[in-house]
Amino acid sequence: MGKKLDFFKTFVKDRDVASVIPTSPRCVKKVCLNIDFSKDFTLVEYGPGNGVFTEHLIENMTEGSRLILIEANKDFADQLKAAINDPRVTIHNALAGDVESILDQEDVGNIDYVLSGIPFSFLKNDRKIIVLNATKKILKKDGLFLAYQTSGHLKKPVMEVFGNFETDFEPLNIPPYFIYKVYNKAS
Numbered sequence: 001m002g003k004k005l006d007f008f009k010t011f012v013k014d015r016d017v018a019s020v021i022p023t024s025p026r027c028v029k030k031v032c033l034n035i036d037f038s039k040d041f042t043l044v045e046y047g048p049g050n051g052v053f054t055e056h057l058i059e060n061m062t063e064g065s066r067l068i069l070i071e072a073n074k075d076f077a078d079q080l081k082a083a084i085n086d087p088r089v090t091i092h093n094a095l096a097g098d099v100e101s102i103l104d105q106e107d108v109g110n111i112d113y114v115l116s117g118i119p120f121s122f123l124k125n126d127r128k129i130i131v132l133n134a135t136k137k138i139l140k141k142d143g144l145f146l147a148y149q150t151s152g153h154l155k156k157p158v159m160e161v162f163g164n165f166e167t168d169f170e171p172l173n174i175p176p177y178f179i180y181k182v183y184n185k186a187s
């Protein structure tokens, strides 16, 4: 309950948090079914919040995997830095749109997965395209962009940048989420 309350308090101060409580464990598992935890991977997470997906990733990823967290809210970024002491994980208090310059500081090649919880619906269309283009650039060929969102609004910009998507729906989460699965088909 403490974590949910802290999340709500952060939402009250910063509406870009976009949700009143963290994503449910059921929805976390559903989104993460798209990740192959048997192999080493590098994953960038946009908008980890207080870390519900992050915890699941850390618990399940191999010793050789890397996780790079990009969180805009300073309180959340500080909470994550205090809670996580794992050499596989780095935490940046920054915007998803700055992912390319962030990765310049990291010793990683192209990325296997980008997992995103940021509220794309709050961004103007040109900003959505900037974030999606940066995401496409950092992903490996056949790398996967996974995003959970409150509506179908991401279909058009995702088609414009990636040319493909599949969606699933998780009605029981608060809020209900569309889950986007998008491949980086070009090299």
Ligand SMILES: C[S@@+](CC[C@H](N)C(=O)[O-])C[C@H]1O[C@@H](n2cnc3c(N)ncnc32)[C@H](O)[C@@H]1O
Pocket: 016, 017, 018, 019, 021, 022, 023, 046, 047, 048, 049, 050, 051, 052, 053, 070, 071, 072, 073, 076, 094, 095, 096, 097, 117, 118, 119
């Ligand atoms: C809907 S919450 C999801 C939090 C968490 N991943 C979860 O599933 O419970 C959205 C998160 O994205 C962060 N965020 C919003 N805009 C962002 C941006 N442009 N770059 C990085 N993080 C952002 C918010 O601070 C918040 O932590």
